[in-house]
Amino acid sequence: MAAPPPRDPRQARxxxxxxxxxxxxxxLVERIEAAGFEAYLVGGCVRDVLLGRPLSDFDVATSAPPExxxxxxxxxxPTGIEHGTVTVLLDRGRTTxxxxxxxxxxxxxxxxxxxRVTFHGxxxxxxxxxxxxxxxxxxxxxHGTFVDDFDGLGDLAHRRxxxxxxxxxxxxxxxxRPMRAVRFCATLSFTLDPDTEAAIPRTLDxxxxxxxxxxxxxxxxxxxxxxxxxxxxxxxxxxxxxxTLPPPASxxxxxxLTRVDRLPCDPVLRxxxxxxxxxxxxxxxxxxxxxxxxxxxxxxxxxxxxxARLLVTEDDPAVIRRAAAALGHAAVRDALDLFDAAGPVxxxxxxxxxxxxxxxxxxxxxxxxxxxxxxxxxxxxMGRCLAALLDWVLEDPSRNDRARLLDHARACCGGADx
Numbered sequence: 532m533a534a535p536p537p538r539d540p541r542q543a544r545x546x547x548x549x550x551x552x553x554x555x556x557x558x559l560v561e562r563i564e565a566a567g568f569e570a571y572l573v574g575g576c577v578r579d580v581l582l583g584r585p586l587s588d589f590d591v592a593t594s595a596p597p598e599x600x601x602x603x604x605x606x607x608x609p610t611g612i613e614h615g616t617v618t619v620l621l622d623r624g625r626t627t628x629x630x631x632x633x634x635x636x637x638x639x640x641x642x643x644x645x646x647r648v649t650f651h652g653x654x655x656x657x658x659x660x661x662x663x664x665x666x667x668x669x670x671x672x673x674h675g676t677f678v679d680d681f682d683g684l685g686d687l688a689h690r691r692x693x694x695x696x697x698x699x700x701x702x703x704x705x706x707x708r709p710m711r712a713v714r715f716c717a718t719l720s721f722t723l724d725p726d727t728e729a730a731i732p733r734t735l736d737x738x739x740x741x742x743x744x745x746x747x748x749x750x751x752x753x754x755x756x757x758x759x760x761x762x763x764x765x766x767x768x769x770x771x772x773x774x775t776l777p778p779p780a781s782x783x784x785x786x787x788l789t790r791v792d793r794l795p796c797d798p799v800l801r802x803x804x805x806x807x808x809x810x811x812x813x814x815x816x817x818x819x820x821x822x823x824x825x826x827x828x829x830x831x832x833x834x835x836x837x838x839a840r841l842l843v844t845e846d847d848p849a850v851i852r853r854a855a856a857a858l859g860h861a862a863v864r865d866a867l868d869l870f871d872a873a874g875p876v877x878x879x880x881x882x883x884x885x886x887x888x889x890x891x892x893x894x895x896x897x898x899x900x901x902x903x904x905x906x907x908x909x910x911x912x913m914g915r916c917l918a919a920l921l922d923w924v925l926e927d928p929s930r931n932d933r934a935r936l937l938d939h940a941r942a943c944c945g946g947a948d949x
Contacts, residue, residue, distance in 0.1 A: 536581050536687040543581055543684060544677045547670050550580040555621040556589055557672045559628060562603055564673070568595035570630075571654060571678070574661070577668040581687055582719065589628045592669065594652040600630050614648050633657035655680055662701055662708050663715065663727075664693050692721045698730035706737035709771055710749040717753045717762030731769035739774060743822045746775060750821065754798035760788035763805075776817060780808035793871065800865055803831045807869075833862035834869050843870045848883035852925045855880075856889040887928040891917045894924065895933045896940070906940045916944035 537543040552572070563570040570593040576586055593600065597612045606620035615632035634657060635649045651657075658667045658678065664686045669678035686693050692715050694701045694708075702708050709731040716723055731738075753762040766772040767784060779787050791801050806814050814835060818828045833839065841854040842863060855863050863884070867877055888894055898917065901907050907916045923939055924931045930939070 534583055536583075536684070538684060538688050540677050540679060540684070543668075543679070544670075544675055547577065547580055547672075547677060548675055551586065552576075552672055553589075553622065553626050555626055556591075556628060559591065559604070559619060559621060559630075560672055563591075563593055563595050563600070563630075566595065566599065566603055568593055568599070569633075569652070569654060570595070571669040571671050571676075573658070573669045574666050577670045578665050578683075578687070581668070581684075589626070591628055591630045592633060592654065592657055593630055594633050594654075595630075596650055597630075597632055600632070615650055635660065654678065659695060661695055662705070662711065664695055665715075665719075665721075667695055686724075690719070690721045691724050692716055692719070692727065693724035694727045694730070698724075698727040699733055702730055702734035703737050706734070706739070706741040707745050707749065709734060709738055709769065710741070710746055710775075713762040713766045713769075713771060714749045714753040714756075715762075716765055717756035717759050720758065720761060722761075723765050728765060728769060731765075731771065735770050735774060738771065743820055747821045747823065750775065750802075751798040754791075754801040755796050757796060758792050759801060760792050763788055763791065775821075776805055777809055777813050779805075782808075790871075795868055797868075799827045799830050800834070800868055802827075803834045803865070803869060806831065807835060830861065830865060833858045834865040836862075839866040840870065842866045842880055843872045843876050846879070849926050851880055851883040852887050852889065852928070853922075855884055855887075856921065856925055860889065885928075888921065888924050888931045891921050893931075894920055894936065895931050896920070896936045900933070900937065901940055901944070904937055904940075906937070907944050912944070916940055919943055 537546055556572070560570045560572070570591055572589070573592040574590045576589045579586055595603070597609075597615050597617050600617045600619070601607045601609070604619045606624065608618040608620070610616050610618040610629065615634045617630050619628045619630050620626070621628060632650045633653060635651060654669060655678070658669060658680055661667045664681040664683040667679075667681050668683055670676070681695050692712055694712075712723060712727065712731070715721060753759055756762065763772070766775070772778075782790075787805070791804050794801050794804060806817060809817075814831065818831060823831070836858060838854040838857050839862060842851055843866065845851055845854070858866070863880065866872075867880065872880070894917065898909060898913050901913060901916060902909055907913050920936055920940060923943075924936075930936070
């Protein structure tokens, strides 16, 4: 069990001083400061150390203009240079650091990007423009300075997510922030501060302007968390759910969220659970609006296919094999997880599928064999013959033998019209 987060700056500095930050990250700060500018580690990498979580992304805030950051390092990417962000590649590209110039922002008209960005040299003003208190920490790895202007440590101790200043203003500046709020609740196991939560329904008009790709990314991260219900519940309370997903079907919300929590930490499978009992049209509409990838779309549709349930409700091995053949190998695993199949059911499915060919490609004969044997020429008739052979093998997997398949093809396909 992770140790409780620090309650005062002294404890925070002690934890951060022993954190496994890459040496190259400290060298980056050192190089920027040697050029006459300030540089601090900020945001999630500082927060995660204080929470005892693994380090992943690294962010640095600096008084150096983005053009100077580019000049100081050999390998950079102008990720968002117009807004002051340059990605610096360290350790031969193994470590990436987002370096952003201290900035002020104004005139958020589309709920996404500020109309105007001004660069300045004030760390504290830069931290004040951020979204949540637990994302506004700053730490200097060389001097050991720790900055917490908004009592983020108090929020860490209470496992609470609270907006900086006016929550409504923060959410109107960037319409994605409400979705980030519920995502952090899930990934960090936090609860929303009441005032922060109350501001979300009042800013849904701004959320509605956010690009689908950005919502997709946040929803997938939420659904990959150990307990997505911690984010899905406030999504439902605040109206974000209604702007993102269809309403829960027949099951009570608490039952649905419990079921989603029990599933593997797979966002696609968990999304399928949230879409269960919806019509094909509704499912297709949600996946399209969320800009789901083709692979994710195929997985959701397969596991929600009525034949998926046959895998866990039928005893007849041939029925199980035909259902599996229609859905594909990956959907079998997904279906067993989605329907929370017990051990005996999983073993029954495994026995039914053991060594079984589930596709034409897995048959011991192919189209060339049928043509060379003079059974059926290339064309539509050959496709029908191979499908008939697969169906015959699904009835009894031992029939997947070259000689037996050719004999059966002669009997059922020989002389077929092209």
